[in-house]
Amino acid sequence: MKKSSGEDELAAWLRVCLKAGRPGDRLPTMRDLMKRFGVAQRVVERVLKPEIAAGRLVSRRGAGVSIAEVVEKQTEYDADLLILYRLSESRLANTLLQELEQRLKARGIDILKLGYSSEDQAQAVMSRMGRFRCCLIQLHFETLPIRFLAALTAHADSIVLDGISATGIGLDAIGTNWREPLALAFRRLRGAGHSKIAYFTSGHPARQIAMARREYERLCAAEGLESWLLETDALPGGYRSSDLVDSLTAQREADGNLPFTALIAWGVVDGYMLDRALRDLEIVPGRDLSVVVLGSTDFPSEHLRRFDVCGNRNDEKIDLFERFVWSRVQGEGPPPQIHYLPVHFVEHGSVVDLTD
Template identity: 30%
Template sequence: MYPVRSNKKQTRIDDRGRPLRAASSHAVLASLRDQIARLDDGARLPTVRELMRSHQVSQATVQEALTRLREEGLLTSQVGRGTYVVKDGDAAVNGGADTARHLDSLLILSNASLNERCMLVQNHIVGHLSRTGSKVVQISYHNTGHLLDILTSVPDFDAAILQSHYENIPIRLLHLLQGKTRALVVDGNSVAGVDIDRVGTDWEEALDLALEHLSELGHRSIALVSLDSMAQPILSVRRAFDRLGRRHKAGWEHTESIALGGVLHPTQRVGDALKTALGALVDRHGRLPFTAMATLGISDSLGIRQCLTEMGIACPRDLSLVVLGHHDVPTEHFGFMSMAGSSYLAAARSLIEVIHKRIAAPREAPQIVYLDCLAEFRDSTGAPSR
């Protein structure tokens, strides 16, 4: 007798007892869980099409796996931005999930030119608060006049985060937000002399870390390249750098402060402006008057490297390069750039903490939280060759 074959389709289930579309779904889930375990919080996953190609499965299979992982709180997705890893770890910072439940609604405002760091901060906050049932509304604006018109028609929120690093903030906007929220915190240090909580980076400390590293390598001539901005963080670092250059006892032979003309915000491509600025400084042998360079307020690290390559300037042989930025934002270092600055993840956690403290103690004096600065040195820096 031959065994009887059943035509009934067997259904596979996942580790929570839920049916899987096919055996391939189980493989995709296992692979993605393994990938998530190895990634940092806020890291971006490959696109659906990339996952389809790498796993040789259909779009429906990938979407099902991503949906399951989102339901488990391991991923968060935003239309037009991508899918990001969400990991626990904020409970100790924020006093536990019970504290987070007191925040029913949050408004996040950001300029349309926001960079990868700002998106990662938002994604972490959205992922964290969504697990506690909080409602988060994100608004991206091109100009503050338009934003003011929008805000007059939106309801009140428990709290608001205004992401602003290299732009001026109208007092009218701050006043309007204070009237619509119980807690307002600025992500960045672009405002001064106002009674508003702020979380930001001490970029002068980041500059000190970069200069200390370059000095230890033997560099005595250095340039600082920044946005063409009057924002307080840019101006304060440039003034500190210029003061250093005037102090001959510091041991520096040459310093050069360069503002990239026309580059007003971090996400603008800098290649052409940087090539123009550096081209005016090279000698007839194609050499720059400095052996090291630090950049501030520029997210286009890839554009910087491409510009130097096109000019025949090799890092670190001809020029050591340090980016003053965020060492856990991959698009700022690409695994190559030496970094000095803060962490986007620390910023996201601090913003949540400041909001909860403000709601719990509304009469307390406003606070400015400066994030810890760290340095990570990679292949873009080395000893001077001349």
């Protein structure tokens, strides 16, 4: 049956009404619509019927027809945020989570916190959980297996990662590209006249650790300098004083002196441990050996305000995490991306200027 012009006009008017109207707005009465568009009651009913069936219009006896209230399907969440962290000895990593948890709870975010020692253990616990708006995960330099990532995405609308070991896979990664502070520390030492620079670090295969080791070798090769790459089996934050003592002792020459004049140390985290190791070796930083620590410039226990330090600021890191976790919990923000922290250099007097 060919539609009448009045029916077409009514249908067009209704589309505009649905687009411009507000939930709860009432349509004119059946009689008014029939008179306005010059159509029969069955025509008005035919035009309104599909919109009522789709839930865009609501018809109530005695109340007429109105634009439906938009009710979005609600997802049940166990909490707003799941903080998932691999157990570690890093005081800095634990401090970050504690401070961030306090800030986010103060903003009204409901948090569930879970520490784990293996992915299998974490997945077993998560299998009994529901869904979260966001998951903040701290891997502490360990890998992020594909099956574990799949389990996380099954339980969280978005994922924020502490560190940049996993990138380009649809999550926010926040951290420092440690090649940058390493290169800056190296340049500062070169500018102070040092041509024999050692690098003490972890031998772990994690991406950011391995890339920093490679950057050190590249810097030495580019300037035709000998390299002294001193590696320990421990993860950053898990070093012992003996690790550094053993590494430096192995480098000592027959006369007891070290073959290098400067040392860049990354992953030490505990400045007291570094200080104790140097004292055990009877090395005075800033006199016998120039020392630059790569770490958090505003975390005094890392450098004791005694060692020159190059790296990120802990307060900037926490601010960035707070901002992005908050936005993800709210379902806002730009597409997931890598967020690199700014790099700073702070002098505390542990570097001797050999150019004088």
